[in-house]
Amino acid sequence: MTAQHAGPSGAPVELPVVAAGREPLTTTLSEQDGAVVRRTVLPSGARVLTEAMPGQRSATVGCWVGVGSRDEDRGHFGSTHFLEHLLFKGTERRDAMDIATAFDAVGGEANAATGKEHTTYYARVLDADLPMAIDVVTDMVTSAVLDEDDFTSEREVILEELAMNDDDPADVAHEKFAELVLGAHPLGRPIGGTPDTIRAVGRGDVWEHYRAHYRPSTLVFTAAGGLDHDEVVDLVQAELSRAAGDLGEAAPAPRRTGGTPSGGLERGQALVVERSTEQAHVLIGMTGITATDERRFQLSVLNAVLGGGMSSRLFQEVREKRGLAYSVYSFNANYADSGYVGLYAGCSPAKAGQVADLMLAELVKLAQDGLDSEELQRGIGQLAGGLVLGLEDSGSRMNRLGKSELVHGQFLDVDGVLQRVRSVTAEEVRTLAGELLSRPRSVAVVGPFSDDTPFTGVLQ
Incomplete structure (x- = not known):
């Protein structure tokens, strides 16, 4: 494992999106007050960042995918939020009950969040249970089956969620405000979709969205708490290999390009x-x-x-x-x-x-x-x-x-x-x-x- 070291405290450390080659490339980003932040780029393009916190008896691990509601093509609107629900419904190795009991049995918690530009699946557990959490979260993200029956039932759950949000006038005001200010920009679309787009999207559409965006090179694993960075890297590498076999070599997916703010209106409304x-x-x-x-x-x-x-x-x-x-x-x-x-x-x-x-x-x-x-x-x-x-x-x-x-x-x-x-x-x-x-x-x-x-x- 190739290692590099960070600069002085307080200085920004660039996180280059480059291929690691055949061996993981590891950088120490920060050492401050006993906490150590390290980053590893795996040969598959997946990235692992951890912060070891001395004295912590718990840890939180997340798997980030650089895709959000703004990335949905026409016909796929609502797919990103749909996936947030469906990835908890089962994989090739676990059904929904297995996923739920894995965390309940150790007093942990697991959840997910869909944003406009990224999606996160995360779990908080005791430090001793971190290997289990990495196993389950990685399994969910890489090996979901998106069963047709689960898809049909979860569609109704999402429609109920949208109805609940629509019953909250403050939520409605914020949603309409974002649409109004950002205009026709894809960021102006609601994260969860609309009742019409959720009813229109099919299981095949969501599956296409999943296969297009959930690949090792798009995944970022982050963890903080009572942990060892090298152990986390080994666990992630093993779970990705279990899911995809020979991962090969790839560069991490490029970040979004920034620039001058776009979207919005030419006049107020x-x-x-x-x-x-x-x-x-x-x-x-x-x-x-x-x-x-x-x-x-x-x-x-x-x-x-x-x-x-x-x-x-x-x-x-x-x-x-x-x-x-x-x-x-x-x-x-x-x-x-x-x-x-x-x-x-x-x-x-x-x-x-x-x-x-x-x-x-x-x-x-x-x-x-x-x-x-x-x-x-x-x-x-x-x-x-x-x-x-x-x-x-x-x-x-x-x-x-x-x-x-x-x-x-x-x-x-x-x-x-x-x-x-x-x-x-x-x-x-x-x-x-x-x-x-x-x-x-x-x-x-x-x-x-x-x-x-x-x-x-x-x-x-």
Whole structure:
């Protein structure tokens, strides 16, 4: 096994997508506070990243596939989310009960998550049970059978899931907001599909999607907790060989290319979904920045100051001073070639227009007047504390490794992230707020309204 070593703490470590050759290629990415992060590229193109955490008696392992809802071809819409369900239904070696009992019998938990750009299957177990978890998760991902009867029954389960989401007006508002801001971009499609696409997709379509995207070269295994990296690599290699036989040699699948944000609208739009709800759910926003944009740290600080906590501007102005909403916050989503920023409030329908104006006004003030040093330091402190506290959990560390590999293409240790966050200036935040405001704004509302008249004032 060829080994390489990382640079100094705090410096980004590039994660090249290159073939390993005949022997696994291993790099030590970070050694910090006793925790060691290592990465191995296998000859098959699969990648394994681990973070060994001294003293941990548990471990979380995930298998990431760099495919999400945006990658579905016409006729395959909804297939990615369909697979998330079906991979728990059985393999050539296990049925659904075997998969469930494998984790229940050791007090572990297993789940999956479908995103717009990647899908994750993961499990958290005691450190002694990590070999079992790697075995089962790898078996699910590589050897699913997609039985026709299971497909038919799971279609009904997914339709019920979509109906449940549609009964939640806040979920509807967020879904419509993403569709509105991103326009015709594939990222604007709902992750879970729609009732029409789920009814239309066939078992053969989902099977084609599975075989096209679930290959060793597309897989990234990440694990954190009480573990040994070399042991994890050997286990993954053995399970992949069991599933596919002679794996051969291949380069890892290339990452998505980033660039200037694409998608979105040339002019702002308002969309109202009429529902007889007690609350109105109001979202205002615009396209944001990409996942690899260096300004993502500035955007994180902007989000913390604007609507990220109880001391944020939105919370103080809309809830504390005026009592107009219980839930009010800002958020952002970043992808390879697009993204969006949004402001949300749930409020009385009679006050919805006023709340929309107030939320936008706070972003305008941030862009025009900036923020003082105390507010800046409070936002930075919120992010720094949240980062460190989040890393107390092996699942958070497992996720960080997966995103480093699939999204950013580089690994930053905790010191490196903290340095980036703490270097953000008030002027950078103000400038970014102004850039966001220069873009077409859209507003999505769910509530008892027959038209968009109360909300068009927030549009350009």
